[in-house]
Amino acid sequence: MNPMAYKRYFLIGIGGIGMSALARYLLLSGKEVAGYDRVSSDITRSLQASGALVLEHLNTEQCPPPFDEHPEHCLVIYTPAVPFDQPWLTFFRNGNYTIIKRARMLGLLTARRPTVAVAGTHGKTTTTSLIAHLLRCGGLDVTAFLGGLGVDASSNLMMGSDQAMMVVEADEYDRSFHELQPEWAVVTSTDPDHLDVYGDAGAVLRSYRQFAQSAARLLVTRSGLDLQPMEGVRHLTYGNNDGIYADQVAVSEGYLWFDYHGKTVIKDIPSMLPGQHNIENALAAITIALECGVAPESIAPAMADFKGIKRRFEYVARGKRRWLVDDYAHHPREIDALIRGLRLMHPNSRILGLFQPHLYSRTRDFASEFARSLSALDECWLLPVYAAREKPMTGVDSSLIAKDMTCPNRCLPISEGLCPDWIQDVLEHSSDLVVTIGAGDIDQYLEALSVRILAEDSLTSLSSKPLGPQSSESPTQPNPTNDRDLFA
Numbered sequence: 443m444n445p446m447a448y449k450r451y452f453l454i455g456i457g458g459i460g461m462s463a464l465a466r467y468l469l470l471s472g473k474e475v476a477g478y479d480r481v482s483s484d485i486t487r488s489l490q491a492s493g494a495l496v497l498e499h500l501n502t503e504q505c506p507p508p509f510d511e512h513p514e515h516c517l518v519i520y521t522p523a524v525p526f527d528q529p530w531l532t533f534f535r536n537g538n539y540t541i542i543k544r545a546r547m548l549g550l551l552t553a554r555r556p557t558v559a560v561a562g563t564h565g566k567t568t569t570t571s572l573i574a575h576l577l578r579c580g581g582l583d584v585t586a587f588l589g590g591l592g593v594d595a596s597s598n599l600m601m602g603s604d605q606a607m608m609v610v611e612a613d614e615y616d617r618s619f620h621e622l623q624p625e626w627a628v629v630t631s632t633d634p635d636h637l638d639v640y641g642d643a644g645a646v647l648r649s650y651r652q653f654a655q656s657a658a659r660l661l662v663t664r665s666g667l668d669l670q671p672m673e674g675v676r677h678l679t680y681g682n683n684d685g686i687y688a689d690q691v692a693v694s695e696g697y698l699w700f701d702y703h704g705k706t707v708i709k710d711i712p713s714m715l716p717g718q719h720n721i722e723n724a725l726a727a728i729t730i731a732l733e734c735g736v737a738p739e740s741i742a743p744a745m746a747d748f749k750g751i752k753r754r755f756e757y758v759a760r761g762k763r764r765w766l767v768d769d770y771a772h773h774p775r776e777i778d779a780l781i782r783g784l785r786l787m788h789p790n791s792r793i794l795g796l797f798q799p800h801l802y803s804r805t806r807d808f809a810s811e812f813a814r815s816l817s818a819l820d821e822c823w824l825l826p827v828y829a830a831r832e833k834p835m836t837g838v839d840s841s842l843i844a845k846d847m848t849c850p851n852r853c854l855p856i857s858e859g860l861c862p863d864w865i866q867d868v869l870e871h872s873s874d875l876v877v878t879i880g881a882g883d884i885d886q887y888l889e890a891l892s893v894r895i896l897a898e899d900s901l902t903s904l905s906s907k908p909l910g911p912q913s914s915e916s917p918t919q920p921n922p923t924n925d926r927d928l929f930a
Contacts, residue, residue, distance in 0.1 A: 443540075443550065444550075445517070445547055445550040445551055446471065446473075446551075448473070448515060448516060448517040448540075449473065449474060449515040449516070450473060450474035450475070450476070450508065450509060450515060450516045450517075451465075451468050451473055451474070451475050451476075451516065451517050451518075451519060452475075452476050452477055452478075452509055452516060452517075452518045452519070452530075452534065452539075453465050453475070453476075453477035453478075453518075453519045453520070454477065454478050454518065454519070454520040454521065454524050454528065454530050454531055455477075455478070455479060455520060455521035455523060455524050455544075456477025456478065456479050456486065456489065456494070456496060457477075457479035457481065457482075457483050457485050457486040457489075457496070458479075458521050458523070459485070459589055459590065459591075459598055460521070460544055460548075460587070460589065460598075460611075460613065461477070461519070461521050461544055462485045462486075462488075462489060462598060463587045463588060463598040463599045464519065464544060464547060464548070464587070465477060465489050465494055466489070466492065466597065466598070466599040466601075467551075467585070467587070467599055467601065469489075469492050469493050469494060470599075470601050474508075474509075475489075475493070475494040475495070476494060476495040476496070476497070476506060476509050477489075477494065477495075477496055477497070478496070478497045478498070478500075478530050479496060479497075479498065480498065481498070482496075482498060497530075500529045500530065502529050502530060502532075502533035505533065513534075513537050513538050513539040513540070516539055516540075517539075517540050517541075517542070517547075518531075518534045518539045518540065518541040518542075519541075519542060519543070519544055519547050520541065520542075520543060520544065521543070521544050522543055522544070522545070522615065522616035522618065523830070523831040525831075543616075543618070543621075544618070545613065545616070545618030545619070545620075545621040546621050548587065548610060548618075548621065548622070549621030549622050549623070551608070552608045552610060552622060552623070552624070553623055555585075555605075555606070555607055555608045556607040556608070556625050557607065557608040557609070557610060557622065557623070557624040557625055557626070558573055558607070558608070558609045558610070558624060558625070558626045558627075558628070558730055558734070559610050559611075559612040559619065559622045559624035559626070559627050559628070559653075559656075560573065560609075560610070560611055560612055560627075560628040560629075560630070560726075561612035561613075561614060561619050561627070561628065561629050561630070561650065561653050562614075562628070562629050562630030562631040562632070562664075563614070563630075563631045563632060563633040563634075563635050563773060563775070564630060564631045564633065564719070564773060564775055564776045564779065565630035565631060565719060565722070565723045565726075566589065566611050566612065566628075566630055567588065567589035567590040567611060567751055567754065567770075568590075568715065568720065568723045568750070568751055568754055569628060569630055569723040569726050569727050570586065570588055570589065570609060570610070570611040571586070571588050571590065571592065571748075571750075571751050572715075572723060572724060572727035572748060573586075573609050573628075573726075573727045573730050573731060574586035574588065574600050574609040575744060575747075575748050576727055576728065576730075576731035576736060576740075576741065576744050576745075576748075577607070577609065577730075577731055577734060577736060578600065579736075579740055579743070579744035579747065580731060580734075580735070580736030580737060580740045580741075580744065581736075581740075582607065582734065582735070582736065583602045583603050583605065583606040583607065584600055584602045584606055584607055584608075584609055585599075585600060585601055585602040585606040585607070585608050585609070586599070586600035586608070586609040586610070587599060587608075587609070587610045587611060588600070588611060588751075589611040589613070590751035590752060590753065590754060590770070591751065591752040591753075592749070592750075592751060592752070607734075610622065610624075612624075612627075612653065614635070614646070614649060614650070614653075615639065616639055617639070617649055619649075619653045619656075620649070620652060620653060620656070622653075622656060623656055623658070624656060624657055624658065625657070625658045625659040625660070626657065626659055626660045626662070626730055626733065626734070627653065627654060627656060627657035627660070627661050627662070627671075628661075628662045628663070628726050628730060629650060629653070629654060629661075629662075629663045629664070629667060629669055630663075630664055630722070630723065630726060631664060631667070631775070632646065632647055632650045632667055632668075632669070633646075633773065633775050634646045635773055635804070637803065637804075637807050638801075638803040638804075638832075647668065650667075650669060651668075651669055651670070654669040654670065654671060655670075655671065655672050657671050657672070657675055658672075658675065659675065659676070660675065660676045660677075660678065660730075660733055661675055661676070661677045661678070662677075662678045662679075662680065662726055662729055662730060663677070663678075663679055663680075664679065664680060664681045664722060664726070665679045665680060665681040665682035665684070665685050666681070666682070667679075678704075678729060680704075680722065680725040680726055680729060681722050681725065686702075686703065686704040686725050686729055687703050687725070688700040688701060688702060688703070688721050688722075688724075688725055689701055689703065690709070690710075691718075691721065693786065693787065697712040697713060697714060697746070698712070698713045698714075698715065698716060698717075698720070698721060699711065699712055699713075700713070700721055700724075702724075702725065702728055702741070704725075704728070704729055704732065705732065706732065706738050708728070708738050708741050708742060710742065711724070711728075711741060711742045711745050712742065712745055712746045713745050713746075713748070714746075714748065714749060714750060715748070715750055715754075715755065716755050716783040716784075716786060716787045717755065717779055717780070717782055717783025717786060717787075718779075718782065718783070718786070719779035719782075719783070720755070720783070724745065728741055728745075752768075753768055753769060753770040753885060754769060754770055755767060755769050755780065755783060756768045756769070758888050758891075758892055759891070759892035759895045759896055761895045761896050761898050762898065763874075763895075763898045764873060764874050764875060764876060764895055764898070765788075765874070765875050765876070765895075766875075766876050766877075766878070766888070766891055766892055766895050767784065767875065767876070767877040767878070768877070768878045768885060768888055769877060769878070769879055770880070770881050771879050771880070771881075772799075772800040772804070772879075772880055772881035772882075773804075773808070774808055774811035774812050774814070774815040775815075777797075777812070777815040777816060777879060778815050778818070780877070780879065781793075781795075781815070781818045781819060784875065784877060788874070788875055790874075791873075791874035791875045792820045792821075792873045792874050792875070793819050793820050793821075793873060793874070793875045793876075793877060794819070794820065794821045794822070794823070794868065794871055794873035794875070794876050794877070795816060795819040795821070795822040795823070795876075795877050795878075795879055796822075796823050796825065796868075796876065796877070796878045796879065796884065796887075797812075797816055797822055797823070797824050797825065797843075797879045797880055798824075798825040798826075798827075798828050798878075798879070798880030798882045798883075798884040799812065799824070799825075799827045799828065799840055799843065799880065800827075800828050800830065800880055800881040800882050801827070801828070801829070801830055801831075801832055802827055802829065802832050802833075802834060802835040802838045803832060803835070805827050805838055805839075805840075805842060805843065806835060806838045806842070809842045809843050809846070810846055812843045813843050813844070813845075813846035813847045813848075814846075816843070816847055816849070816851075817847045817848040817849045818849075819849055819877075820849060820850075820873065821849055821850045821851065821871065821873065822847065822849055822850075822851045823851065823852050823853075823854055823864065824840035824841075824843060824844055824851065824852070824853050824854065825840065825854050825880070825884060826839065826840055826853075826854070826855075826856050827839055827840060828880065828881070828882025828883060828884075830882065839853075840853045840854075841853050862887075865887060865890050865891055865894060866894065868891065868894065868895075869894055869895075869898065876891065876895070878891070
């Protein structure tokens with residue numbers, strides 16, 4: 443089928459990060475777009491401002507025209523998080539509309555274009571975004587579907603021409619990435635996740651192996667992953683000295699600096715993305731960019747210009763006494779990488795973490811691992827579990843994690859409104875750095891936290907010694923170090 447042959451499109455779950463990128467693409471392609479989401483958000487409001495009709499009700503008798511007639515002119519797209527009996531899905535099914543999953547739509551869109559697909563339990567959003575950025579800065583025509591909003595562009599879509607190559611984030615949930623047929627594939631990690639779908643770690647690995655076999659030209663994987671390409675397809679690894687690697691790593695002037703060693707050597711590359719894991723993400727992205735024809739001399743300037751993705755180690759507020767960082771980490775390994783990055787960039791700071799577990803099933807499956815990972819903080823407060831698509835599970839709540847933690851911790855009550863009492867409590871703790879962690883709606887508290895953290899400036903004497911994570915040379919930058927062997 444031709445996915446662009448329809449006049450109009452209805453997206454069920456239009457406010458999701460992946461669905462909204464599709465909606466933006468369709469709007470920019472001149473299509474009529476409508477959709478449903480259960481909550482209003484910045485994303486849905488942005489889509490409405492761009493011309494989409496977004497519904498927040500389940501009254502299918504009020505399906506807006508012309509989407510209520512001529513099913514042959516309308517394609518219905520839904521996210522796998524939508525249950526089978528969802529009212530809008532049922533309405534369109536009974537109306538004989540053509541209905542496909544988002545993954546199928548993405549597969550159809552990319553089938554006729556040269557495509558880069560990036561998979562991995564962790565790191566895929568940053569790596570995908572960085573690849574798209576490097577390709578565009580290198581002069582290539584690119585359309586990219588991203589799993590996060592750019593700090594600068596505040597968009598999850600990079601739109602190119604009708605002939606542009608595609609860069610897509612390959613989602614492992616519901617085995618969605620099996621719909622893709624990329625020429626270049628990247629896998630950043632294969633740690634078990636979504637066990638509600640896969641059942642066990644072995645099934646997760648088998649699914650990644652199937653994805654790895656879909657690469658037609660080149661497979662790029664982090665060193666140590668048990669993956670192989672199809673026969674005749676090149677395979678490159680990164681992260682260890684036996685493959686593509688980085689050395690001469692240093693932190694200075696708010697950047698991580700490193701040298702890239704691959705088919706060419708690129709020295710003194712600056713990155714605003716903190717942490718060793720982001721150096722590995724950059725290695726994968728640079729490798730793909732070079733393989734796609736980007737000139738080596740364009741890499742360092744493009745890296746310096748990449749501001750990152752919202753909710754991926756994002757500096758939200760920088761006060762005199764403390765800073766606020768926000769991160770999407772929702773898996774123990776992601777939390778490990780986040781805290782290592784925080785310790786690297788802020789080695790002398792006391793860190794208070796605010797963690798919101800995402801999904802009851804993930805909390806149940808990884809409770810002890812979450813406890814171990816979060817215990818690397820100086821203190822951690824846990825919000826109630828964010829249910830997302832799930833119903834509550836008996837005996838599963840944040841205390842399941844807290845009981846095994848070794849750092850000071852507390853479980854926060856369910857909050858009413860956007861300014862719960864515990865936000866004021868943050869100011870009474872001696873942490874230099876506050877970090878919000880989780881993939882749910884914990885980011886709704888960022889504004890209230892920011893206001894209070896920045897308000898401390900007016901309460902701090904100009905003659906007092908700053909306590910926050912800054913150097914004496916620059917009050918707006920992390921502690922610099924010239925240690926060239928940080929990751930040795």
